[in-house]
Amino acid sequence: MLKRTVSPANSHRQTGAASTLAKPHGDFRKLKKNSILPIAMKQTGLYISGMSKTRTKKSDARQRLVETAERLFYAEGIHSVGIDRIIAEAGVAKMTLYNHFSSKDELILAVLQYREEQFGNSLAKSIDRYVSKGLSRLDAFFAALKDWFKSPGFRGCSFINASVELADAGHPASQFSTAHKVKFRELIHEIIAETVDPKVAQSVTPAIYLLVEGAIVTAVIQQSSKSADVAKDAAITLISAKSKKK
Secondary structure, three states, X not given: OOOOOOOOOOHHHXXXXXXXXOOOOOOHHHOOOOOHHHHHHHHHOHHHHHHHHHHXXXXXXXXXXXXXXXXXXXXXXXXXXXXXXXXXXXXXXXXXXXXXXXXXXXXXXXXXXXXXXXXXXXXXXXXHHHHOOOXXXXXXXXXXXXXXXXXXOOOOOXXXXXXXXXXXXXXXXXXXXXXXXXXXXXXXXXXXXXXXXXXXXXXXXXXXXXXHHHHHHHHHHHOXXXXXXXXXXXXXXXXXXXXXXX
């Protein structure tokens, strides 16, 4: 069974996700131009068909592992889901997982990277949809937030959940979650800045960011989307008050 990588030296505290990943054994870009290997591969069709198909299969298998782990981690929790369960539901061999991830920690990080991309795309589309209906981006943001809270299987923020479960600020996944929250806060600031004076936006962003994060947690605890409306009303009240003082 694949286990979490833990060392006395806390090797996972190295900066950046790349430090946790195994380096490739070779690099075809370093081959000389007259090397026989690329020529032979092209002549036999391996370069175009065999190699590309192999890469596609590996990529597909990795994606299935990540998507399966993301679904299970979000629904049941990181520590509650074992590697064998992920392998079984992804429909891949155990060696396939070893080929892509040397530890559960690496898989957790890959899941959060995938989740960030999916969440960002979904949120952007939802905001754009409401903007096209005539809402300001700020109103559209809170409308999109409410839709997320009402979505089937909503269990809050994957990045908050991971940070709480891992309980290790030095874990690569925890560090990635922290970086994600910085970007999320910047997004909120950009949206507010489109509506009000830049100085006002700078002043109210920290409080509104906390309102949003609190709304996410409250939505999980109360199993209700109403916290999005409460956060929106409080944000508008704060912006209005700060704008009058300007």
